[in-house]
Amino acid sequence: MRTLRMLMVPVAFSGGLSSLALADDGSVTFAELDSLLASAGQHDVTAYEEIAVKDGGRIEMQGWRDDGWQLDVESLQRDGSLTREAQQRSDIPTWSLAGGDVEQTLNVARRSGLQRFESLDVDASGHLDIEDYDNQRREIELRLDGSDFSTIGVDNA
Template identity: 55%
Template sequence: MRTLRLCMLPVALTGGLSSAALAAEGSLSHSELQALLNQADQYGFSHYEEISVEDNTHLEIDGWRDDGWQLDLELLIEDGSVTHEWQRKSQIPDWSLTGDEVRQALTNAREAGMQRFEQLDVDERGHIEIEGYTTQNREVELRLNRDGLSVTGVEND
């Protein structure tokens, strides 16, 4: 009986580690996200509303080009290829984030402890939320100030 208990302990411990590792699945490292944002820049994005990892395989980006066209684009995480594209004539809202602002917000989120990215969202009131995971694979949600992009709140789950 003692042998059985000792054999079960490593299984229980690895099961716990697997759950933690799975928690961050569907998220991107800083470098993976930067490479995909560079793809979006080449596609013409100049302003952003939402960036999110979908189904562990795609990055969905909603935003605008400089000419005012609103874009909804899905990139395959694996290689950055476009899997979905939608656009319509629109105007760039004042509350949207430029590419430089998105990168600064992500840098500030990383400095606040976020190591893996899942979603960034900015709304019409200028509220910015970034969701992801810490080094310990704990979910974290950060709120940022639109002016200065400083972190104003952190919620750990």
């Protein structure tokens, strides 16, 4: 498992997010996502399985804390109000994505020309799937190798 911990990366579920506007397509700009990630901290997530913008202005995060508790948390983007939280004792899988690796993954998406963020998923084989939009607002799905962040597939939906 990658053990790099980055304090600014856990998804934001605290107040003060009302200035961020959710697009009607269920995505956010990378600047908005950076603000969400930078203002987080209360859940202490260090390993991720999913970060997603959901319909209705909700943000969902699934991952693990260092103590092995698996979290599934959802909040409103506009103000960070917690709408759902589930926890269960679990082992942190070796394929999970560490905080610093989330930032590196999002940087690859930006360099690939993507303008908006919809979701990031990690699967048990270590592949990363990023759903985003380019500057013509076309949906694009990037598939990355989790070991070196190289692009192994692009699907223009």
